[in-house]
Amino acid sequence: ETGVTQSPTHLIKTRGQQVTLRCSSQSGHNTVSWYQQALGQGPQFIFQYYREEENGRGNFPPRFSGLQFPNYSSELNVNALELDDSALYLCASSLVRQQETQYFGPGTRLLVL
């Protein structure tokens, strides 16, 4: 139990739609990162938010966007969904201080038809 929760647990969308995934970080954690884990692959870093501002981005297009709120919650938004967006989306929260551990949520499994 990491104290990081994600909703929904599962989601089915069709190509071209938009989706919002939510994450509630561990209390006091000022950094949240989002990862995409395709079937049979390791997680890939999408982006990180620190104090409500983007603080680094992986190799993902702009249709992947995020928000971080003062109450330790955050959102991942994906526009114009593509079939390849089907994956498990993980959020992880931490303190930005050096050598702090990231705590992962259980993920949201997104299926795009």
Next chain:
Amino acid sequence: AQSVTQPDIHITVSEGASLELRCNYSYGATPYLFWYVQSPGQGLQLLLKYFSGDTLVQGIKGFEAEFKRSQSSFNLRKPSVHWSDAAEYFCAVAPLTGGGNKLTFGTGTQLKVEL
């Protein structure tokens, strides 16, 4: 660009046998190094991490890992595997800047334990 290689996609061991999972990384400088475990339907749980100092790192659930700079490796070991260790294991690296929390993962090793 940094990369992580886990050469073994699947490994099967008998309960009570020893285990070694391999991890090699490619990076400009020694990064932060991690091992995570993922059980079905679960998120990732940190087993252990290496930032600096002693190259043999102890983690949870009886796991340890050894950092070998000359080989760019960070192999995970356990002397006696339990059936509950069956899961997928991921090696990951993170740059020294940024607090060690922008992770690059390997593709994972699926561990099966035979009773």
